[in-house]
Structures are given as C-alpha cells and as structure tokens.
C-alpha cells in the first residue's frame with residue numbers, strides 16, 4: 001500500500017496523484033487516512049481523486065496532537081501493510097512524520113520536491129544548501145516516510161465514477177501527559193499567496209513602506225489582488241506580514257503570473273516561485289539574477305515602470 005495523510009484536504013488530493021502513480025508502478029494500491037469523526041462524503045471525494053481505499057480512524061481526539069496522531073498512523077500502517085507513507089508537509093505533518101519515523105524506526109525524507117521509482121526503490125529529491133543543490137535520496141529500509149509541501153504535485157482530475165473501499169476503525173493509543181490548553185489563531189492579513197493566480201511581489205528595491213501601495217495597485221488592476229514579497233520585506237523590515245513572504249523559508253507559490261519588482265532573485269527567493277507560469281521581473285540592474293528566471297524582463301526604475309504598467313493594464317482590461 002501507498003498511504004497518504006494530511007490534515008489539509010488540498011494537499012491530500014495533490015499527494016494522491018503521486019501516490020497513485022507510484023502504486024501503479026509498484027503494483028500496489030493507495031490508502032488515504034482520515035482521523036476524526038466524519039461521514040463518508042470526504043472519503044468518497046478522496047476516492048474520486050484516486051484513492052483505492054479510505055481508512056477512517058474514528059476518535060474523539062479532534063484537535064491535532066502529534067503524539068497521539070502518530071500512534072493512530074502507526075496502527076493504520078501496520079493494519080494496511082503500508083510501506084510508502086506520504087504526509088503533507090505543513091507544520092503538523094512535519095512533526096507527525098518525524099515522530100512516526102521514530103516509532104517505526106523508519107527513514108524519513110522531509111520536503112520532497114519530486115518522488116519516483118528508480119531501480120525498484122522509492123527515490124526522492126529535496127532542496128539542500130539553501131536552494132543551491134538538489135539531494136537525491138533513496139531508502140534502505142521500509143516503511144519509508146516522506147513529507148511533501150503543497151503545490152509540488154497537481155491533483156488528478158476528479159472522477160466521480162471511481163469506486164473504492166471505506167473502512168472505519170478505532171484504535172486505542174497511548175495517552176500522553178501533555179494536553180492542548182489553548183489554540184490561538186495567528187494574526188494574519190488573510191492573504192493566501194499559495195492559492196493566488198496572479199501575484200505582484202516587492203523586494204528591497206522599494207524605499208519606503210508606503211511605496212508598497214504601487215504593487216497593491218498593480219495587483220488590483222490585474223484582478224489578482226495578491227501581494228507577495230521577499231524575505232527582507234516581511235522578516236527584517238516587517239512592512240508586510242509573513243503571509244506574503246515567498247521563498248525557501250516562506251511560501252511556495254505557483255501562480256499563472258508572477259511579477260517580481262525590486263527583487264534581486266537570490267536562489268532562496270527563486271525556490272519559492274520558480275514554478276510560476278509566467279515570470280516578469282522589474283529591476284534597475286540589468287545584471288540582476290532575477291532576469292535569469294524571468295520570461296519577461298523590464299530593466300528600469302520600478303517607481304517609473306509600475307505606475308505606467310498599472311495605467312496600461314487599466315486601459316487594456318478596464
């Protein structure tokens with residue numbers, strides 16, 4: 001079995017595509033795990049996206065707790081005889097994967113950006129050395145655990161006529177002494193760069209916080225409305241919240257159009273946006289690295305170019 005788990009539905013569906021591909025090559029099936037009380041509708045949806053089996057672990061433990069969730073998964077892996085485990089690489093998933101690997105004495109590859117079968121072995125690629133190299137890794141033992149960030153794989157096309165098995169099970173797992181006393185939502189600007197189709201991003205080429213309104217105006221006329229930024233803008237200057245931060249240590253994005261203004265194009269920024277459909281770079285330095293990754297490059301002062309671009313788009317598309 002190739003097993004998929006994420007507490008994020010979108011990542012689960014993306015992982016199902018890769019799980020189905022691997023399962024086919026290894027002549028195995030795919031299982032998705034759902035933890036919590038749920039009716040069958042989500043399970044049926046996963047089947048329509050490629051799951052052969054959905055394993056619902058019924059529990060009153062509705063809030064994510066890595067220790068106990070690792071116990072649930074350990075049981076499900078043993079019950080289903082799963083050898084390859086794909087886990088969504090968000091904060092919960094990374095903690096879960098490493099705990100699970102510890103319990104199962106299994107190998108664990110975090111943040112795989114590609115997975116394939118080579119010489120009958122699961123092989124994964126991941127970015128190392130701040131984005132300067134790709135490590136290609138294989139497992140020496142089973143089970144093998146991999147975490148995969150969102151947007152690495154596209155989902156399969158939904159097929160409502162697919163059929164699969166839904167199994168419901170309760171497991172008794174060890175209760176740990178720790179308990180969740182409070183969950184506090186992070187203060188955010190409610191920006192979801194990861195789902196945006198058009199992103200206009202700003203970097204240290206902007207001189208003042210107020211000037212960021214230039215990118216906001218361009219994003220607005222492009223109907224994308226989403227503003228991204230390089231790390232210094234969010235982490236050092238704090239002109240925008242971390243929701244906007246794109247790159248290796250920020251969000252990974254895959255919009256149809258990515259406009260980078262005043263961003264030099266260091267590898268750590270590129271790592272987060274290189275899969276964008278069309279990349280447009282605006283930079284006054286003709287030697288800026290960003291132009292190597294761009295489909296269209298505009299050499300010049302962003303303070304002159306962005307207002308002209310905004311006016312031109314407004315005239316063209318209203």
Ligand SMILES: Cc1cc2nc3c(=O)[nH]c(=O)nc-3n(C[C@H](O)[C@H](O)[C@H](O)COP(=O)(O)OP(=O)(O)OC[C@H]3O[C@@H](n4cnc5c(N)ncnc54)[C@H](O)[C@@H]3O)c2cc1C
Pocket residue numbers: 130202203204205206229230231232233245246247248249250251261262263264265266267268269272282283284285288300301302303
């Ligand atoms: C472990 C690690 C993780 C990192 N993760 C990330 C990450 O996730 N995301 C990220 O972005 N960075 C990340 N970084 C930082 C990264 O290395 C760069 O320092 C950063 O991306 C640079 O941001 P920038 O391009 O905005 O600024 P700069 O490199 O200072 O570039 C500013 C650019 O603006 C241009 N410019 C200046 N004025 C104008 C003007 N008037 N008109 C047009 N162009 C102008 C300049 O020519 C220059 O190219 C990370 C670094 C490390 C070590």
